Amino acid sequence: MDAIDIGFYRHQGHVTVNGVFAAAEMDAVVRDIEQWGEAFLAELPPAQRAWYLDGGVQARAVLRKLDNPHAHRPAVQQLARDLRLVGSIESLLGPGVSELGCDECFDQLDRYVELEVTGADAAAAMPALAAHLTGCPACREEHESLRALVGGEPAV
Ligand SMILES: [Zn+2]
Numbered sequence: 774m775d776a777i778d779i780g781f782y783r784h785q786g787h788v789t790v791n792g793v794f795a796a797a798e799m800d801a802v803v804r805d806i807e808q809w810g811e812a813f814l815a816e817l818p819p820a821q822r823a824w825y826l827d828g829g830v831q832a833r834a835v836l837r838k839l840d841n842p843h844a845h846r847p848a849v850q851q852l853a854r855d856l857r858l859v860g861s862i863e864s865l866l867g868p869g870v871s872e873l874g875c876d877e878c879f880d881q882l883d884r885y886v887e888l889e890v891t892g893a894d895a896a897a898a899m900p901a902l903a904a905h906l907t908g909c910p911a912c913r914e915e916h917e918s919l920r921a922l923v924g925g926e927p928a929v
Contacts, residue, residue, distance in 0.1 A: 774861040782865050793857050805848040810836045841911045844875050866908050873901040878912045886919050 774790055782788040814834055817825060827837040842849040852858065854874075885902050888895035896903035906913050 774864050779865060788865075790861060793861065794852065794855070798852070802846075802848050802852060805846055806839065806842055809842070809846060810839055813839065841875075843911065850874075862908055866904060873905045875905075875909060875912055878902055878905045878909070879915065882912070882916060882919060886916070886923055889920070890923050 778788050778790055814822075814825075814836065825836055825838055827835045843853050881899065881902050885895050885899050888898055906916055
């Protein structure tokens with residue numbers, strides 16, 4: 774992560790950094806997700822196949838939707854907590870990103886939204902959760918749908 778990457782992130786809100794992990798490490802995680810997909814497909818009732826399969830890919834059955842692998846697969850969680858990645862993210866967002874995982878975030882999200890709705894400074898009351906929301910698109914999406922459910926615009 775260099776100054777150009779950081780500038781891009783500040784401008785675009787996202788950044789792709791090549792070469793954080795070795796090709797063999799990424800291949801292992803891709804294989805893990807493929808096995809997950811195959812196990813999922815094997816148990817899928819025929820009536821649901823059309824929804825989950827990508828009709829544009831003819832060569833083999835390809836899933837177009839697997840939910841949040843970081844919440845389901847230890848191999849992905851391990852990459853997400855790897856210091857090479859956490860170090861890069863903390864250089865963008867500040868320290869403390871790795872203190873809270875998605876599971877803890879999910880457990881505490883109700884209380885966070887409750888604070889927001891009552892007009893309290895939720896980010897000041899729960900800084901680790903606020904930091905996690907900034908860095909995690911999946912939990913941010915969860916937060917936004919919860920906010921929409923409860924009423925009011927998301928504050929993030
Ligand atoms: Zn998360």
